[in-house]
Amino acid sequence: MKAQPPNATAATQAAPATTYLRQDDAAWHWLEERDEPAVRGFLDAANTQTDQWFRPLDPLVERLYAGHLARRELAVTGLPSRLDHYTLWSETAADADYPVWWRHPNDAPDQRETFFDLEARAREQSFLELGDMALSPNEEWLAWTEDTQGDETYRLFIKRLPNGQAIPLLDDIGPELCWAEDHCTLLFTRYDATQRPDSAWRLRLALNTADATASVEQEQLVLREDDPEFWIGLGKTRSRAWLTIEAASKDTSETHVVPAHTPHVAPRCYQVRETGVEYAIDHRPGYFYILHNQGAKHFQLEVEEEHRSGSRQVVIGHRENSTLEGIDAYAWGLIVAERDHREAQVRLRRLEFDGDHRLTLDAALPCSPGPLSLNLGDSPHFDDRVLRLREESFCSPSSWWSLDLDSGQRQLLKRQPLHGDLMPEDLSCRRLWAVSHDGEQVPVSVVCRKDLADQALPTLLYGYGAYGEALDPWFSVARLELLARGVAFAVAHVRGGGERGEPWYLAGKLEHKPNSFEDFLAARDALVGAGQSAPDRIVAYGASAGGLLVGASLNQSPQAFCAAVLDVPFVDVLRTMENPDLPLTTAEYTEWGNPNHAADARRIGSYSPLDNLQEDAWPPVFLQGSWHDSRVPYWEPAKLYARLSLANIASPALSNRVTLLKTDMDSGHGGASGRFKAWRDGAQQDAFILWALGLADDGDPTAPTTDTPAR
The missing domain is CATH 2.40.128 (Lipocalin)
Known part of the structure; x- marks a missing residue:
């Protein structure tokens, strides 16, 4: 265990837990009472303690942040997309958090004009998250949804392009929007009491092009989903012939279609749902x-x-x-x-x-060699024969290519620029295969500096392993700050994710969920066994459902890691799943199980991190939550922090153990909405990781430095 930075005393560490301890609630469930003043007091005290602990590391945070900014191109121009009448693109200024969208007529490239300034809208809010942008088929009107709290509740606006005023139309709706091809009908979703998008609605608009005004002519329910395990999603075929409304659970789906040119027609179910299909x-x-x-x-x-x-x-x-x-x-x-x-x-x-x-x-389709992520890019026209492809890997930043299907010619359109001393050719990426408890081969990706590839390095091990989400190779400029300091970054592609297809997902959910934890620990051991990682210098990182992965793995083998970062972690799994009034709970039954069934409750309880907490054995941990998070409530990391802090007080041997909680009071599940604050938050995480790995006193880093843009 690493020594604490100066001034992080045991008294400072313990203050929030001792001040707000209630003897009648050792499980800290009272933290769920959002309106009680003591809850805010508890979180504020924990934030103060975290700020005090980080104070000696603030210079390192600033170096990491400045190094990150110096490595990336801060002024970003997006690739133009040619629609029927206009060509659109976005530009983000070097000192801006949000982009501005531009356009020009297809036949007049010199007549460029701004049509949507998200940076200007963000100046009026402490938080802003764009839900969806939807351009009318005739390209005359823009509709969008925005969240100004972080609770994923959205407000609908519309404006006449290019410079009409933003007109608010609806409050408290879901993020998704879809225009019909009649140019005046907009589909949107609404939530039920648990914030489940349970219904699709049709909004017929009265649009006055001459004076740029808009109003609601008719609002009508199109489809409602009564099954609490299903949610509603919207779409439109690229042919622009059909609107689609999908009702889906974690393992079952049903699609309804509506003619896009006559959206008033009742939806037709394409194929009636069948459980598991x-x-x-x-x-x-x-x-x-x-x-x-x-x-x-x-x-x-x-x-x-x-x-x-x-x-x-x-x-x-x-x-x-x-x-x-x-x-x-x-x-x-x-x-x-x-x-x-x-x-x-x-x-x-x-x-x-x-x-x-x-x-x-x-x-x-032709692509670059080696493990990479290959995605189909924006190609809005149904008859396009020149496609856009996007590639990236753990070593190489995003590249956008055009591919002519007739000639087979590939042309590089854009590559994310990098600056500084660490370029893709200076990095090494390899894949290991860990052997899990049942003999399954688990892929482990590792990236590090090429000149250190043959050494046992301090390592950050990342995992997720849920919902079939695949952690395909991705590039991170911020990660370069760790790599430059000699840290290896590894990804455990555990079961429950989708990296090896549908079987991989099914083998890590419901009754097979413990496979995820075994795989994560096997990945850690494989890194050590291959001589890639130093056994006493591995930090675990998990966010959201990845927090469950890391939390359960720590309970199972706390000595495997020298520290952990848990970002908005899903750690109170059993209690959350027992409360159907919370957002997402009922929709998650097919992922974790339904605790109304005794067997499911026992299974979830057997691995839920807070129900199996090894308070005396955990390593240093940095916990993060968000006050407006509707997916993983702030109280989940707060309860974990409280119980670990009490263990620190109760045992003299743990009096110097670092247990930190930072709750962002202005954001939701995704953290800060502006890019500069998000990057600074990331730099603080990295400072904790470097401290835990014994690399906090790195002096002047090898990364370049720059003046921070004024914010």
Whole structure:
């Protein structure tokens, strides 16, 4: 265990816990009483204690922050996107938190004009998060939703482009928006009492182009979902022929379609839901394409004539060693995303239309060698034959390419610029395979400085492992500050995520959830066994459901890590899942289980971090929460902090153990909304990590320095 920085005394450490201790509630459930003044007092005291602890590290935080800014291009211009009438792009000034959107007529590039200034709107708020932006099909009106608290409750605005006033239309709605093709109908969602998007609504607007005014002509319910485990999502096919309304749970889905040009028509259910069956549809004139897992656990692709149900034919059948993840339909055919289970890698494949609806499967689209993330970029036109691709890896920043389907030519459009002493060619990335408790091979990605690749390095181990989310390779400028100081960054691709396809997800949920924790610990041991990581210098990092992963792993093997960072961590799993009135709870039953069933309650209780807390054994920990977080309430990290702090008081051996809690009182689950505050918060996290790894006294870092833009 590392020594504390000066002035972080045991008395300072203990103050919040001792001041607010209630003998009648050792579990600290009273912290859930948001309106009680003592709750704010507790969080404020913990924040003060954290500020005091960090004071000796403030110079390091500033160096990390300045180094981060110096490495990146602060003035950012987005790639232009050519629509029917205008070409659009965004620009973020070097000293701005938010972008400004611009446009010019397609035939007049010199006539550029601002049409949406999010930076100006943010100046009026302490928090601002854009939910969705939706441009009307005729490109004359912009609708958007924004959250000004962080609680993911949104307000709808509309404006005449380019310079009409922002007109508020609705409050307390969901983030999603979708225009119909009649140019005056807008679809949106509403929440139920648990903040579940349970309904889709149609808003018919009276739009006056001449005087740039807008008002609501009619508001009508389109579809309501009564099952508390399902939520509603909106979409539109690239063909612009159909609006889609999806009702989905974690393992079952049902899609309803509405003609986009006649949105007043009642929605038609495409395929009635069947428990455990997920499907998605896309459209080309005359045909629907259905990606589904009915009798095909890794999904298969079928086609059906648009107005002739029961005419389905298999396009790509089920395969054991790959999962079909998505389809994008164009006039000429499809782009299919498939994930190779063995390589834990996504490939994009092209299916070309040839004659009488015969599709031929071409080779994978050309991409750079090695593990990387390959995504289809923005291509709004249904008949586009020049696609945009986005690539990035753990070593290389994002690159955007154009791919001409006719010539096969790839052209680099943009690459995220880097500055300073650490370039992609100076980095090394490798993949290890950890052997978990049951013999399963778990991929572990590691990136470090190339000149240190053969050494046992201090290491930050990151994991998530839930909802089938795949931690595909991603680049981080902030990470360079750790790498420059000799830290390795590793990712444990544990079961419960989607890195090795649908089977990987299923093997880490419900009754298989403990596999995630075993995999994370196996990844840690594999790093040590391969000589990549120093055994006594590994910090664990988990956010949200990743906080559950790290918390459960610490309870199981607290000596495995020298410290941990838990950001908005889901650690009071059993109690949260027992409360159906909380946001997301009922929708999560198919992920964790329903504690109304005794077997599920026992299983969740067997790993829920707060229900199995090893108070006397945890290493130093930096906990973070957000006051307006509707996904993981602030009280979950607060309870963990309180119980660890009490253990510090009770045991002289723990009197110097560092237990910190920082609660952002102005944000939600995603943390700070402005990029500069988010980067500064990240620099504080990194300072804690470096301290825990014994690298806090790094003097002048190898990273370049710069003056911080005035904020």
